[in-house]
Amino acid sequence: AQTVTQSQPEMSVQEAETVTLSCTYDTSESNYYLFWYKQPPSRQMILVIRQEAYKQQNATENRFSVNFQKAAKSFSLKISDSQLGDTAMYFCAFMKHNTGTASKLTFGTGTRLQVTL
Amino acid sequence: DGGITQSPKYLFRKEGQNVTLSCEQNLNHDAMYWYRQDPGQGLRLIYYSQIVNDFQKGDIAEGYSVSREKKESFPLTVTSAQKNPTAFYLCASSSWGSRSTIYFGEGSWLTVV
Numbered sequence: 178a179q180t181v182t183q184s185q186p187e188m189s190v191q192e193a194e195t196v197t198l199s200c201t202y203d204t205s206e207s208n209y210y211l212f213w214y215k216q217p218p219s220r221q222m223i224l225v226i227r228q229e230a231y232k233q234q235n236a237t238e239n240r241f242s243v244n245f246q247k248a249a250k251s252f253s254l255k256i257s258d259s260q261l262g263d264t265a266m267y268f269c270a271f272m273k274h275n276t277g278t279a280s281k282l283t284f285g286t287g288t289r290l291q292v293t294l
Numbered sequence: 295d296g297g298i299t300q301s302p303k304y305l306f307r308k309e310g311q312n313v314t315l316s317c318e319q320n321l322n323h324d325a326m327y328w329y330r331q332d333p334g335q336g337l338r339l340i341y342y343s344q345i346v347n348d349f350q351k352g353d354i355a356e357g358y359s360v361s362r363e364k365k366e367s368f369p370l371t372v373t374s375a376q377k378n379p380t381a382f383y384l385c386a387s388s389s390w391g392s393r394s395t396i397y398f399g400e401g402s403w404l405t406v407v
Contacts (some may be wrong), residue, residue: 182334212395220382222337222398268336272396280388281327281352282396284336 179204179271183285189292190259193236196289197244198254200269208274210244211252217265228252230274241265253256256290297321298399300385306320306407307372309381314400317368326368327386327396331352337384343368372404382407 180203190196201260202211228236235243236260240257256263269285298319307313319326329337339352343362357376357381362368368387372379382403388396 220375222384222386222399222401224395224397227321227395272394280394280396281339281342282322282337282386283330284338287336 179206179209179273179283181269181271181283181285183269183288185288186286187289187291188286189254189291189293190261192261194259195257196290197253198256198267198269198290200254202250202252202269202271204250204273209241210272210274210280211243212270212272213241213243213252213254213286214268214270215260215263215265216268224253225279259285259292259294260268261294263290268289269287271275296384298334298387298397298403300383300399302402303369303400304403304405306405310374311327312371312373313387313404315372315383315394315404317370317399318366318367319368319385319387319399321387321389323387323389323397324395325388325394326362327388328352328358328368328370329386331382331384331401332391340383361399375398379404 209230211228215223220236226238241253242254262281266287270282272280327342328340328394336343341360343349359371384401388394388395
């Protein structure tokens with residue numbers, strides 16, 4: 178079974194600054210995907226970024242980037258130029274690669290990020 | 295617009311009563327999922343379905359039931375056997391394969407009164 182750990186329950190960052198959210202995971206799988214989802218006060222789960230484990234290059238999406246360390250089983254999210262709209266719960270999630278079948282997400286417990294003026 | 299629609303947004307259940315949460319998607323996704331979220335917690339998988347007329351239990355299936363009669367629909371029934379049903383419920387869907395990403399609906403709040 179896979180586990181995902183987010184050790185920072187809450188974080189705060191000033192607008193325009195950079196913040197890094199941590200995530201570690203445990204798995205015996207070699208082929209998998211990692212995700213960061215954002216859950217704003219509306220409670221909708223919004224995909225932020227996705228990383229394929231077989232890719233060494235870290236994924237980036239505009240102001241969001243990850244630091245994927247496969248050997249260390251670490252997957253941190255960096256938010257640059259933080260904006261007030263980034264205030265949300267952020268969940269790290271793991272998904273095993275399956276061919277031709279559905280895959281399930283395993284979530285961490287989340288990090289609540291507050292962006293302040 | 296393409297997406298996942300959950301209804302109702304808010305639902306109240308009396309003790310001993312069964313209630314059903316609706317989930318419809320028009321993304322042509324084969325797989326659908328139900329997750330439960332408790333305050334301050336991550337999401338836990340209740341049930342998932344890979345194709346029509348097929349579904350599997352997730353990590354916390356006790357007290358819940360589902361059906362998958364159509365590709366677009368995956369309703370969740372919270373039965374009276376579920377002793378602590380008050381939570382936020384999220385439906386999701388995905389396609390198969392190496393580019394599969396799971397997308398979520400807006401969720402439904404269930405409260406026991």
